Amino acid sequence: MRMWKERYKIGVPLIDAQHEELFNRVSDFVKSLRAEGNWEDKLPMIRNTMEFMQEYVIVHFEEEEAYQRKIHYPYYEDHRRIHNDFREEVYSFVQEFKKDESNEKLIQAFAGKLLAWLINHVAAMDQKIAEYALSKGGTVE
Amino acid sequence: MKAEYVNPFYQATINVFKMMLDLEVTKNLNSIPDSKLSDEKINILIQVTGDLTGFIIYSFDSKMPLEMVKIMSGMQFDEFDSFVESAIMEIANIISGNALSNLSKQRWQCDITPPQVYTENSKPLELKNKRVLRIPLQTKLGNLQLCISLEETKAS
Numbered sequence: 001m002r003m004w005k006e007r008y009k010i011g012v013p014l015i016d017a018q019h020e021e022l023f024n025r026v027s028d029f030v031k032s033l034r035a036e037g038n039w040e041d042k043l044p045m046i047r048n049t050m051e052f053m054q055e056y057v058i059v060h061f062e063e064e065e066a067y068q069r070k071i072h073y074p075y076y077e078d079h080r081r082i083h084n085d086f087r088e089e090v091y092s093f094v095q096e097f098k099k100d101e102s103n104e105k106l107i108q109a110f111a112g113k114l115l116a117w118l119i120n121h122v123a124a125m126d127q128k129i130a131e132y133a134l135s136k137g138g139t140v141e
Numbered sequence: 142m143k144a145e146y147v148n149p150f151y152q153a154t155i156n157v158f159k160m161m162l163d164l165e166v167t168k169n170l171n172s173i174p175d176s177k178l179s180d181e182k183i184n185i186l187i188q189v190t191g192d193l194t195g196f197i198i199y200s201f202d203s204k205m206p207l208e209m210v211k212i213m214s215g216m217q218f219d220e221f222d223s224f225v226e227s228a229i230m231e232i233a234n235i236i237s238g239n240a241l242s243n244l245s246k247q248r249w250q251c252d253i254t255p256p257q258v259y260t261e262n263s264k265p266l267e268l269k270n271k272r273v274l275r276i277p278l279q280t281k282l283g284n285l286q287l288c289i290s291l292e293e294t295k296a297s
Binding site: 002003027030031033034078105108109110111112113115116117119120123124127 | 156210216223225226228231235
């Protein structure tokens with residue numbers, strides 16, 4: 001079963017493509033993490049995902065915030081604060097992981113949080129941006 | 142306890158379950174609220190500070206978090222490990238954050254502490270002997286009880 005669902009689309013092709021990519025990355029990460037196997041063998045994939053997430057929460061969040069400014073989204077500041085909080089949490093997990101790569105509990109907790117955070121952010125919060133853009137009589141392009 | 146404190150948490154629970162899990166939440170009219178939190182349940186505690194002081198406990202049937210994470214990930218989970226714990230704590234955090242957002246529109250500016258798993262034995266002393274409103278809820282995955290204890294913070 002795929003994590004990504006069509007109902008998560010907000011109708012902005014760039015942002016939808018980024019969301020889908022993120023879901024696929026997180027899905028692959030969770031599958032690998034939960035699979036049977038040696039922790040040492042999983043480390044390259046984990047390092048790779050942590051690096052990807054660090055970059056993603058900068059690039060994607062900035063693009064999403066730019067779009068919100070463009071459409072004068074009234075909850076821009078709230079949304080930006082949520083992005084900032086999550087950016088800090090990702091940064092904190094990455095720092096802890098760098099200190100101790102054998103801490104499997106930490107990475108399992110990171111993956112669980114990431115899964116729930118991502119679904120809420122895309123399925124609920126970003127849908128509100130699309131609803132706002134449509135309510136202004138335009139498309140969400 | 143005033144309904145205006147409680148309703149935002151009830152409403153946020155319904156909304157978050159619908160949006161994130163595509164699940165309906167209804168009041169469990171056949172259930173008598175548990176007066177004690179059982180350690181057989183998964184209890185997530187979030188404390189509230191600011192204009193209101195108190196706590197919320199989300200008390201899940203023990204297998205329910207496993208099913209919730211299964212819906213989100215499409216994968217099978219057999220035990221309440223740190224992955225499941227973290228995902229469920231985040232859901233409790235999201236519900237509480239949404240409730241606080243609605244409370245702030247009414248005039249109550251509050252913050253929440255990070256969620257923590259809670260057992261009857263680990264109950265912090267300051268939570269004991271408080272008035273608690275219990276709302277039994279049901280979903281097709283199992284039962285969930287909201288335990289809400291909030292009071293207006295006295296001006297110092």
